[in-house]
Amino acid sequence: MSVLTETLADLASNALLRNTRVTKVVRLTPEFVQIELQAEAFRGATWVPGAKLQMRPRRGTLLFRTYTPTRWDPDGGATELIVFTHGEGPAADWFRQVTVDDVCEVFGPRKSIELSRLSDHVVFVGDESSVGLACALRTVTSQVSYVFEATEPEGLRKALSDLQFADGCAVVARTPERSELLEHARQAADTTADVFDLVVTGDAGTVHSLRRDSRRWSRPPRRMTGKAYWAPGRTGLD
């Protein structure tokens, strides 16, 4: 990228982005990092659980990557992210190296999935990228059956345990046909309240499979809300 393009990218971004300070970094596992961000501008911001925050992992570019605040402290001007550092993408690289006092440039929060509009009872299906959303959902309701898929289930179980998720979360290995995941989601639907909502995020293929499969459940959800957080071979989905 030329110096002129980098300068223009920085000028455009400076108008949009807020500088936040990293005030806490907890490495839950080698792949999962929990970070706290603070900014004066966060004090007045309105946060809707399920909202997204976009960050710029590289100065001089217009690349943005999207994350889900787990909570919002309007008095302290602070929020928190749980990041899965998969692969070699620019955001994964940034979060792998992040330390306290680093500056994180962000845009938002902005609406994404509105968790506060859900029924009291929820079946939640996600993967490693959905842990932040699962934490945000805890601020809304405790009547949730969590079903996760993961490339390395042990790592995800450890992160969930550190985040005080009950042992009852189902974590299954990611497979191309997703049969175990779909079976666990169906069982969760069969054993929850009559009226429940289904939330699905993570791999685009999983969101699609759940949408299709849940139409055939004997106890279908009142409403399904979902969003692809990433897709194989595609970058910065949003």
Ligand SMILES: Cc1cc2nc3c(=O)[nH]c(=O)nc-3n(C[C@H](O)[C@H](O)[C@H](O)COP(=O)(O)OP(=O)(O)OC[C@H]3O[C@@H](n4cnc5c(N)ncnc54)[C@H](O)[C@@H]3O)c2cc1C
């Ligand atoms: C609304 C929204 C909220 C999100 N919230 C969170 C969150 O709270 N925490 C979180 O960790 N992620 C979250 N994500 C997902 C995150 O934005 C993506 O994983 C993002 O692509 C990571 O950027 P990157 O620069 O590391 O990789 P990219 O440059 O975007 O991608 C590099 C490669 O890695 C693959 N890839 C990207 N993400 C994953 C993954 N999770 N698993 C396996 N392969 C992957 C891509 O397909 C690509 O091949 C959210 C996404 C959206 C749209």
